[in-house]
Amino acid sequence: MRNRHEDRVFVFGASGHAKVVLDIIERQGCFKVDFLVDDDPALKGRRFFGYDVLGGRDELFDYRQKGASAGIVAIGSNSARRKVAGWLIDNGFGLVTAIHPSAVLSRGVVVGDGTVLMAGTVVNADVVIGNNVIVNTGVTIDHDCFIGDGVHIAPGTTLCGTVHVGGNTFIGAGVTVIPNITIGSNVVVGAGATVVRNVPDGVQVMGTPARIVNKN
Structure with a gap:
Protein backbone atom coordinates (compact mmCIF):
# COMPACT_ATOMS: atom_id res chain seq x y z
CA MET A 1 0.00 0.00 0.00
CA ARG A 2 1.75 3.07 -1.25
CA ASN A 3 0.45 6.07 0.77
CA ARG A 4 3.79 7.78 1.46
CA HIS A 5 2.67 11.40 1.33
CA GLU A 6 3.22 11.98 -2.38
CA ASP A 7 1.68 15.38 -1.83
CA ARG A 8 0.42 16.01 -5.35
CA VAL A 9 -1.55 13.41 -7.26
CA PHE A 10 -3.95 13.21 -10.19
CA VAL A 11 -7.18 11.29 -10.61
CA PHE A 12 -7.78 9.53 -13.93
CA GLY A 13 -11.51 9.67 -14.67
CA ALA A 14 -14.30 12.24 -14.44
CA SER A 15 -17.52 10.35 -13.72
CA GLY A 16 -19.80 9.53 -10.82
CA HIS A 17 -17.30 6.99 -9.49
CA ALA A 18 -14.59 9.65 -9.61
CA LYS A 19 -16.68 11.88 -7.33
CA VAL A 20 -16.59 9.19 -4.65
CA VAL A 21 -12.85 8.66 -5.05
CA LEU A 22 -12.19 12.40 -4.84
CA ASP A 23 -14.25 12.66 -1.66
CA ILE A 24 -12.25 9.81 -0.10
CA ILE A 25 -8.93 11.45 -0.98
CA GLU A 26 -10.08 14.74 0.51
CA ARG A 27 -11.18 13.05 3.73
CA GLN A 28 -8.08 10.84 3.88
CA GLY A 29 -5.84 13.91 3.94
CA CYS A 30 -2.70 12.24 2.59
CA PHE A 31 -2.68 13.83 -0.85
CA LYS A 32 -3.59 16.99 -2.72
CA VAL A 33 -5.35 16.38 -6.04
CA ASP A 34 -3.79 18.67 -8.64
CA PHE A 35 -6.12 17.86 -11.53
CA LEU A 36 -8.20 15.21 -13.28
CA VAL A 37 -7.40 13.39 -16.50
CA ASP A 38 -9.98 11.88 -18.85
CA ASP A 39 -9.60 10.68 -22.44
CA ASP A 40 -13.00 12.11 -23.42
CA PRO A 41 -12.05 15.22 -25.45
CA ALA A 42 -15.36 16.89 -24.56
CA LEU A 43 -14.20 17.14 -20.93
CA LYS A 44 -10.91 18.91 -21.59
CA GLY A 45 -10.75 22.28 -19.87
CA ARG A 46 -13.93 21.77 -17.87
CA ARG A 47 -14.44 21.78 -14.12
CA PHE A 48 -15.63 18.56 -12.51
CA PHE A 49 -16.51 18.25 -8.82
CA GLY A 50 -14.36 21.28 -8.09
CA TYR A 51 -11.30 20.19 -10.09
CA ASP A 52 -9.91 21.04 -13.53
CA VAL A 53 -9.94 18.33 -16.20
CA LEU A 54 -6.53 18.72 -17.78
CA GLY A 55 -7.27 16.63 -20.86
CA GLY A 56 -6.28 13.15 -22.00
CA ARG A 57 -3.47 10.92 -20.77
CA ASP A 58 -0.83 12.48 -23.02
CA GLU A 59 -1.07 15.68 -20.96
CA LEU A 60 0.44 13.83 -18.00
CA PHE A 61 3.98 13.81 -19.34
CA ASP A 62 4.40 17.59 -19.02
CA TYR A 63 3.06 17.59 -15.48
CA ARG A 64 5.19 14.72 -14.20
CA GLN A 65 8.19 17.05 -14.06
CA LYS A 66 6.15 19.47 -11.92
CA GLY A 67 5.48 16.92 -9.21
CA ALA A 68 2.31 15.05 -10.18
CA SER A 69 3.97 11.70 -10.84
CA ALA A 70 1.40 9.45 -9.14
CA GLY A 71 -2.36 9.08 -9.25
CA ILE A 72 -5.32 6.76 -9.00
CA VAL A 73 -7.66 5.40 -11.67
CA ALA A 74 -11.26 6.30 -10.83
CA ILE A 75 -13.03 4.13 -13.41
CA GLY A 76 -15.67 1.59 -12.40
CA SER A 77 -15.27 -0.75 -15.38
CA ASN A 78 -12.77 -3.49 -14.58
CA SER A 79 -11.43 -3.78 -18.12
CA ALA A 80 -11.04 -0.03 -18.62
CA ARG A 81 -9.46 0.45 -15.19
CA ARG A 82 -6.98 -2.36 -15.83
CA LYS A 83 -5.93 -0.90 -19.20
CA VAL A 84 -5.43 2.61 -17.86
CA ALA A 85 -3.53 1.40 -14.78
CA GLY A 86 -1.28 -0.70 -17.00
CA TRP A 87 -0.57 2.28 -19.23
CA LEU A 88 0.31 4.46 -16.25
CA ILE A 89 2.72 1.89 -14.83
CA ASP A 90 4.30 1.24 -18.25
CA ASN A 91 4.94 4.98 -18.56
CA GLY A 92 6.53 5.38 -15.15
CA PHE A 93 3.64 6.79 -13.11
CA GLY A 94 2.92 5.54 -9.60
CA LEU A 95 -0.43 4.47 -8.18
CA VAL A 96 -1.71 5.57 -4.77
CA THR A 97 -4.32 3.96 -2.54
CA ALA A 98 -7.47 5.68 -1.26
CA ILE A 99 -9.03 4.46 2.01
CA HIS A 100 -12.04 6.19 3.53
CA PRO A 101 -11.46 7.16 7.19
CA SER A 102 -14.53 5.17 8.25
CA ALA A 103 -13.14 1.93 6.80
CA VAL A 104 -12.08 -0.62 9.43
CA LEU A 105 -8.92 -2.62 8.66
CA SER A 106 -7.81 -5.35 11.05
CA ARG A 107 -4.30 -6.52 11.80
CA GLY A 108 -2.47 -8.23 8.96
CA VAL A 109 -4.48 -6.65 6.13
CA VAL A 110 -2.57 -5.93 2.90
CA VAL A 111 -3.98 -3.45 0.38
CA GLY A 112 -2.44 -3.09 -3.08
CA ASP A 113 -1.56 -0.02 -5.12
CA GLY A 114 -4.36 1.87 -6.85
CA THR A 115 -7.05 0.27 -4.69
CA VAL A 116 -10.04 2.16 -3.24
CA LEU A 117 -11.80 1.22 0.02
CA MET A 118 -15.02 3.17 0.39
CA ALA A 119 -17.03 4.32 3.40
CA GLY A 120 -18.12 1.71 5.90
CA THR A 121 -16.02 -1.16 4.60
CA VAL A 122 -14.85 -3.74 7.13
CA VAL A 123 -11.77 -5.81 6.29
CA ASN A 124 -10.87 -8.42 8.87
CA ALA A 125 -7.61 -10.12 9.86
CA ASP A 126 -5.05 -11.27 7.30
CA VAL A 127 -7.04 -10.30 4.21
CA VAL A 128 -5.01 -9.61 1.07
CA ILE A 129 -6.47 -7.17 -1.45
CA GLY A 130 -4.67 -6.78 -4.77
CA ASN A 131 -3.93 -3.80 -6.99
CA ASN A 132 -6.57 -1.58 -8.62
CA VAL A 133 -9.45 -3.09 -6.65
CA ILE A 134 -12.70 -1.30 -5.80
CA VAL A 135 -14.20 -2.27 -2.43
CA ASN A 136 -17.43 -0.35 -2.47
CA THR A 137 -19.59 1.18 0.25
CA GLY A 138 -20.49 -1.06 3.19
CA VAL A 139 -18.67 -4.19 2.01
CA THR A 140 -17.54 -6.75 4.61
CA ILE A 141 -14.55 -8.98 3.86
CA ASP A 142 -13.88 -11.49 6.61
CA HIS A 143 -10.65 -13.12 7.76
CA ASP A 144 -8.11 -14.71 5.43
CA CYS A 145 -9.82 -13.73 2.17
CA PHE A 146 -7.82 -13.06 -0.98
CA ILE A 147 -9.03 -10.51 -3.54
CA GLY A 148 -7.17 -10.54 -6.86
CA ASP A 149 -6.06 -7.58 -8.95
CA GLY A 150 -8.70 -5.51 -10.71
CA VAL A 151 -11.72 -6.84 -8.80
CA HIS A 152 -14.81 -4.66 -8.20
CA ILE A 153 -16.98 -5.53 -5.18
CA ALA A 154 -20.25 -3.56 -5.28
CA PRO A 155 -22.01 -2.01 -2.24
CA GLY A 156 -23.38 -4.11 0.59
CA THR A 157 -21.65 -7.37 -0.28
CA THR A 158 -20.45 -9.84 2.37
CA LEU A 159 -17.55 -12.23 1.84
CA CYS A 160 -17.28 -14.72 4.70
CA GLY A 161 -13.94 -16.12 5.83
CA ALA A 173 -24.47 -5.34 -4.93
CA GLY A 174 -25.77 -7.26 -1.94
CA VAL A 175 -24.03 -10.56 -2.72
CA THR A 176 -23.28 -13.08 0.04
CA VAL A 177 -20.44 -15.58 -0.32
CA ILE A 178 -20.25 -18.34 2.29
CA PRO A 179 -16.89 -19.40 3.82
CA ASN A 180 -14.14 -21.26 1.95
CA ILE A 181 -15.47 -20.49 -1.54
CA THR A 182 -13.28 -19.84 -4.58
CA ILE A 183 -14.61 -17.50 -7.27
CA GLY A 184 -12.56 -17.58 -10.45
CA SER A 185 -11.12 -14.81 -12.59
CA ASN A 186 -13.21 -12.74 -15.03
CA VAL A 187 -16.45 -13.76 -13.32
CA VAL A 188 -19.63 -11.68 -12.98
CA VAL A 189 -21.73 -12.37 -9.88
CA GLY A 190 -25.20 -10.85 -10.23
CA ALA A 191 -26.65 -8.55 -7.59
CA GLY A 192 -28.22 -10.28 -4.60
CA ALA A 193 -26.75 -13.69 -5.35
CA THR A 194 -25.82 -16.18 -2.64
CA VAL A 195 -22.68 -18.09 -3.61
CA VAL A 196 -22.54 -21.49 -1.89
CA ARG A 197 -20.25 -23.41 -4.25
CA ASN A 198 -17.04 -22.67 -6.15
CA VAL A 199 -17.35 -20.65 -9.37
CA PRO A 200 -15.04 -21.38 -12.35
CA ASP A 201 -13.27 -18.74 -14.43
CA GLY A 202 -15.10 -16.69 -17.02
CA VAL A 203 -18.75 -17.26 -16.17
CA GLN A 204 -21.75 -15.25 -14.99
CA VAL A 205 -23.70 -16.49 -11.98
CA MET A 206 -26.98 -15.30 -10.50
CA GLY A 207 -29.59 -16.28 -7.94
CA THR A 208 -29.91 -17.99 -4.56
CA PRO A 209 -28.12 -20.32 -4.64
CA ALA A 210 -26.00 -18.82 -7.41
CA ARG A 211 -26.02 -20.78 -10.68
CA ILE A 212 -24.12 -20.34 -13.93
CA VAL A 213 -26.29 -18.49 -16.45
CA ASN A 214 -23.74 -17.58 -19.11
CA LYS A 215 -20.09 -17.74 -20.08
CA ASN A 216 -18.19 -14.49 -20.61
Whole structure:
Protein backbone atom coordinates (compact mmCIF):
# COMPACT_ATOMS: atom_id res chain seq x y z
CA MET A 1 0.00 0.00 0.00
CA ARG A 2 1.75 3.07 -1.25
CA ASN A 3 0.45 6.07 0.77
CA ARG A 4 3.79 7.78 1.46
CA HIS A 5 2.67 11.40 1.33
CA GLU A 6 3.22 11.98 -2.38
CA ASP A 7 1.68 15.38 -1.83
CA ARG A 8 0.42 16.01 -5.35
CA VAL A 9 -1.55 13.41 -7.26
CA PHE A 10 -3.95 13.21 -10.19
CA VAL A 11 -7.18 11.29 -10.61
CA PHE A 12 -7.78 9.53 -13.93
CA GLY A 13 -11.51 9.67 -14.67
CA ALA A 14 -14.30 12.24 -14.44
CA SER A 15 -17.52 10.35 -13.72
CA GLY A 16 -19.80 9.53 -10.82
CA HIS A 17 -17.30 6.99 -9.49
CA ALA A 18 -14.59 9.65 -9.61
CA LYS A 19 -16.68 11.88 -7.33
CA VAL A 20 -16.59 9.19 -4.65
CA VAL A 21 -12.85 8.66 -5.05
CA LEU A 22 -12.19 12.40 -4.84
CA ASP A 23 -14.25 12.66 -1.66
CA ILE A 24 -12.25 9.81 -0.10
CA ILE A 25 -8.93 11.45 -0.98
CA GLU A 26 -10.08 14.74 0.51
CA ARG A 27 -11.18 13.05 3.73
CA GLN A 28 -8.08 10.84 3.88
CA GLY A 29 -5.84 13.91 3.94
CA CYS A 30 -2.70 12.24 2.59
CA PHE A 31 -2.68 13.83 -0.85
CA LYS A 32 -3.59 16.99 -2.72
CA VAL A 33 -5.35 16.38 -6.04
CA ASP A 34 -3.79 18.67 -8.64
CA PHE A 35 -6.12 17.86 -11.53
CA LEU A 36 -8.20 15.21 -13.28
CA VAL A 37 -7.40 13.39 -16.50
CA ASP A 38 -9.98 11.88 -18.85
CA ASP A 39 -9.60 10.68 -22.44
CA ASP A 40 -13.00 12.11 -23.42
CA PRO A 41 -12.05 15.22 -25.45
CA ALA A 42 -15.36 16.89 -24.56
CA LEU A 43 -14.20 17.14 -20.93
CA LYS A 44 -10.91 18.91 -21.59
CA GLY A 45 -10.75 22.28 -19.87
CA ARG A 46 -13.93 21.77 -17.87
CA ARG A 47 -14.44 21.78 -14.12
CA PHE A 48 -15.63 18.56 -12.51
CA PHE A 49 -16.51 18.25 -8.82
CA GLY A 50 -14.36 21.28 -8.09
CA TYR A 51 -11.30 20.19 -10.09
CA ASP A 52 -9.91 21.04 -13.53
CA VAL A 53 -9.94 18.33 -16.20
CA LEU A 54 -6.53 18.72 -17.78
CA GLY A 55 -7.27 16.63 -20.86
CA GLY A 56 -6.28 13.15 -22.00
CA ARG A 57 -3.47 10.92 -20.77
CA ASP A 58 -0.83 12.48 -23.02
CA GLU A 59 -1.07 15.68 -20.96
CA LEU A 60 0.44 13.83 -18.00
CA PHE A 61 3.98 13.81 -19.34
CA ASP A 62 4.40 17.59 -19.02
CA TYR A 63 3.06 17.59 -15.48
CA ARG A 64 5.19 14.72 -14.20
CA GLN A 65 8.19 17.05 -14.06
CA LYS A 66 6.15 19.47 -11.92
CA GLY A 67 5.48 16.92 -9.21
CA ALA A 68 2.31 15.05 -10.18
CA SER A 69 3.97 11.70 -10.84
CA ALA A 70 1.40 9.45 -9.14
CA GLY A 71 -2.36 9.08 -9.25
CA ILE A 72 -5.32 6.76 -9.00
CA VAL A 73 -7.66 5.40 -11.67
CA ALA A 74 -11.26 6.30 -10.83
CA ILE A 75 -13.03 4.13 -13.41
CA GLY A 76 -15.67 1.59 -12.40
CA SER A 77 -15.27 -0.75 -15.38
CA ASN A 78 -12.77 -3.49 -14.58
CA SER A 79 -11.43 -3.78 -18.12
CA ALA A 80 -11.04 -0.03 -18.62
CA ARG A 81 -9.46 0.45 -15.19
CA ARG A 82 -6.98 -2.36 -15.83
CA LYS A 83 -5.93 -0.90 -19.20
CA VAL A 84 -5.43 2.61 -17.86
CA ALA A 85 -3.53 1.40 -14.78
CA GLY A 86 -1.28 -0.70 -17.00
CA TRP A 87 -0.57 2.28 -19.23
CA LEU A 88 0.31 4.46 -16.25
CA ILE A 89 2.72 1.89 -14.83
CA ASP A 90 4.30 1.24 -18.25
CA ASN A 91 4.94 4.98 -18.56
CA GLY A 92 6.53 5.38 -15.15
CA PHE A 93 3.64 6.79 -13.11
CA GLY A 94 2.92 5.54 -9.60
CA LEU A 95 -0.43 4.47 -8.18
CA VAL A 96 -1.71 5.57 -4.77
CA THR A 97 -4.32 3.96 -2.54
CA ALA A 98 -7.47 5.68 -1.26
CA ILE A 99 -9.03 4.46 2.01
CA HIS A 100 -12.04 6.19 3.53
CA PRO A 101 -11.46 7.16 7.19
CA SER A 102 -14.53 5.17 8.25
CA ALA A 103 -13.14 1.93 6.80
CA VAL A 104 -12.08 -0.62 9.43
CA LEU A 105 -8.92 -2.62 8.66
CA SER A 106 -7.81 -5.35 11.05
CA ARG A 107 -4.30 -6.52 11.80
CA GLY A 108 -2.47 -8.23 8.96
CA VAL A 109 -4.48 -6.65 6.13
CA VAL A 110 -2.57 -5.93 2.90
CA VAL A 111 -3.98 -3.45 0.38
CA GLY A 112 -2.44 -3.09 -3.08
CA ASP A 113 -1.56 -0.02 -5.12
CA GLY A 114 -4.36 1.87 -6.85
CA THR A 115 -7.05 0.27 -4.69
CA VAL A 116 -10.04 2.16 -3.24
CA LEU A 117 -11.80 1.22 0.02
CA MET A 118 -15.02 3.17 0.39
CA ALA A 119 -17.03 4.32 3.40
CA GLY A 120 -18.12 1.71 5.90
CA THR A 121 -16.02 -1.16 4.60
CA VAL A 122 -14.85 -3.74 7.13
CA VAL A 123 -11.77 -5.81 6.29
CA ASN A 124 -10.87 -8.42 8.87
CA ALA A 125 -7.61 -10.12 9.86
CA ASP A 126 -5.05 -11.27 7.30
CA VAL A 127 -7.04 -10.30 4.21
CA VAL A 128 -5.01 -9.61 1.07
CA ILE A 129 -6.47 -7.17 -1.45
CA GLY A 130 -4.67 -6.78 -4.77
CA ASN A 131 -3.93 -3.80 -6.99
CA ASN A 132 -6.57 -1.58 -8.62
CA VAL A 133 -9.45 -3.09 -6.65
CA ILE A 134 -12.70 -1.30 -5.80
CA VAL A 135 -14.20 -2.27 -2.43
CA ASN A 136 -17.43 -0.35 -2.47
CA THR A 137 -19.59 1.18 0.25
CA GLY A 138 -20.49 -1.06 3.19
CA VAL A 139 -18.67 -4.19 2.01
CA THR A 140 -17.54 -6.75 4.61
CA ILE A 141 -14.55 -8.98 3.86
CA ASP A 142 -13.88 -11.49 6.61
CA HIS A 143 -10.65 -13.12 7.76
CA ASP A 144 -8.11 -14.71 5.43
CA CYS A 145 -9.82 -13.73 2.17
CA PHE A 146 -7.82 -13.06 -0.98
CA ILE A 147 -9.03 -10.51 -3.54
CA GLY A 148 -7.17 -10.54 -6.86
CA ASP A 149 -6.06 -7.58 -8.95
CA GLY A 150 -8.70 -5.51 -10.71
CA VAL A 151 -11.72 -6.84 -8.80
CA HIS A 152 -14.81 -4.66 -8.20
CA ILE A 153 -16.98 -5.53 -5.18
CA ALA A 154 -20.25 -3.56 -5.28
CA PRO A 155 -22.01 -2.01 -2.24
CA GLY A 156 -23.38 -4.11 0.59
CA THR A 157 -21.65 -7.37 -0.28
CA THR A 158 -20.45 -9.84 2.37
CA LEU A 159 -17.55 -12.23 1.84
CA CYS A 160 -17.28 -14.72 4.70
CA GLY A 161 -13.94 -16.12 5.83
CA THR A 162 -11.32 -17.64 3.52
CA VAL A 163 -12.98 -16.64 0.25
CA HIS A 164 -10.70 -16.40 -2.79
CA VAL A 165 -11.72 -14.06 -5.63
CA GLY A 166 -9.76 -14.21 -8.89
CA GLY A 167 -8.60 -11.20 -10.86
CA ASN A 168 -10.90 -8.88 -12.82
CA THR A 169 -14.07 -10.33 -11.30
CA PHE A 170 -17.15 -8.19 -10.66
CA ILE A 171 -19.31 -8.98 -7.62
CA GLY A 172 -22.66 -7.19 -7.69
CA ALA A 173 -24.47 -5.34 -4.93
CA GLY A 174 -25.77 -7.26 -1.94
CA VAL A 175 -24.03 -10.56 -2.72
CA THR A 176 -23.28 -13.08 0.04
CA VAL A 177 -20.44 -15.58 -0.32
CA ILE A 178 -20.25 -18.34 2.29
CA PRO A 179 -16.89 -19.40 3.82
CA ASN A 180 -14.14 -21.26 1.95
CA ILE A 181 -15.47 -20.49 -1.54
CA THR A 182 -13.28 -19.84 -4.58
CA ILE A 183 -14.61 -17.50 -7.27
CA GLY A 184 -12.56 -17.58 -10.45
CA SER A 185 -11.12 -14.81 -12.59
CA ASN A 186 -13.21 -12.74 -15.03
CA VAL A 187 -16.45 -13.76 -13.32
CA VAL A 188 -19.63 -11.68 -12.98
CA VAL A 189 -21.73 -12.37 -9.88
CA GLY A 190 -25.20 -10.85 -10.23
CA ALA A 191 -26.65 -8.55 -7.59
CA GLY A 192 -28.22 -10.28 -4.60
CA ALA A 193 -26.75 -13.69 -5.35
CA THR A 194 -25.82 -16.18 -2.64
CA VAL A 195 -22.68 -18.09 -3.61
CA VAL A 196 -22.54 -21.49 -1.89
CA ARG A 197 -20.25 -23.41 -4.25
CA ASN A 198 -17.04 -22.67 -6.15
CA VAL A 199 -17.35 -20.65 -9.37
CA PRO A 200 -15.04 -21.38 -12.35
CA ASP A 201 -13.27 -18.74 -14.43
CA GLY A 202 -15.10 -16.69 -17.02
CA VAL A 203 -18.75 -17.26 -16.17
CA GLN A 204 -21.75 -15.25 -14.99
CA VAL A 205 -23.70 -16.49 -11.98
CA MET A 206 -26.98 -15.30 -10.50
CA GLY A 207 -29.59 -16.28 -7.94
CA THR A 208 -29.91 -17.99 -4.56
CA PRO A 209 -28.12 -20.32 -4.64
CA ALA A 210 -26.00 -18.82 -7.41
CA ARG A 211 -26.02 -20.78 -10.68
CA ILE A 212 -24.12 -20.34 -13.93
CA VAL A 213 -26.29 -18.49 -16.45
CA ASN A 214 -23.74 -17.58 -19.11
CA LYS A 215 -20.09 -17.74 -20.08
CA ASN A 216 -18.19 -14.49 -20.61
